[in-house]
Amino acid sequence: MSYKILDLKFDQNGVRFTINPVVIYDDQEMVLVDCGHPDALPKLEGLMKDEGLDMEDLTKIIITHHDHDHMGALASIIRKYPNVKVMASTIDAPYIEGKEKSLRLVQAESIYDSLPEDQKESAKRFAAYLESIEHTKVDILLNDGDRFDCCGEFEIIATPGHMPGHISIYLPESKTLISGDALVVQKGELEIANPQYSLDIEGTRVSALKLSKLEIDRVVCYHGGLYTGDVHSALIKMANAEN
């Protein structure tokens, strides 16, 4: 089993950001974890090619949660590669499939009235953008503790907080955690993702404590990339944070 971290770049309001989808693979299967914004497909194909991988060989996509930067390109990928199976948590599947309204959109709408007038226009644009994200059918529902003997082995760890249905992926062989947005690397430190975007901040601490029970040598964060420091201490610190 191997994995590659992709550096997927995008521009937002003139600023360049990098997000990190991960490809895990062996000689049988290739699994992409999260897939970027709606226009990400050609970039993903190029980045995989740079790593000597071919998107034609992709067999599965895992979506860690239904935020636009994680599932935005999903519909376009499945249109072009219809044999790829979509995997997501049982809790998140109705949002990915469009049966339930995006929780990020619900959050955006709930704060709209309290925003200062000069922020309302951009908030409206953001809400319209969220509404434009295409929905896709989920083929395989994931639950906490599910194990797959594909690409070596990987295990689904439910890590609610950022969103209720959020999952992380644990690769026991290499003691690697693909954290999605359960964790981020900021200025070299492993931390809980921006509290402003965490729908349940107490949940993020409970999830950090849960993750601290695993043997983790490296964490791949969607925002911030690879962290190889003292994961256990960082998680305990997060679990015990006051606010």
Ligand SMILES: [Zn+2]
């Ligand atoms: Zn994100």
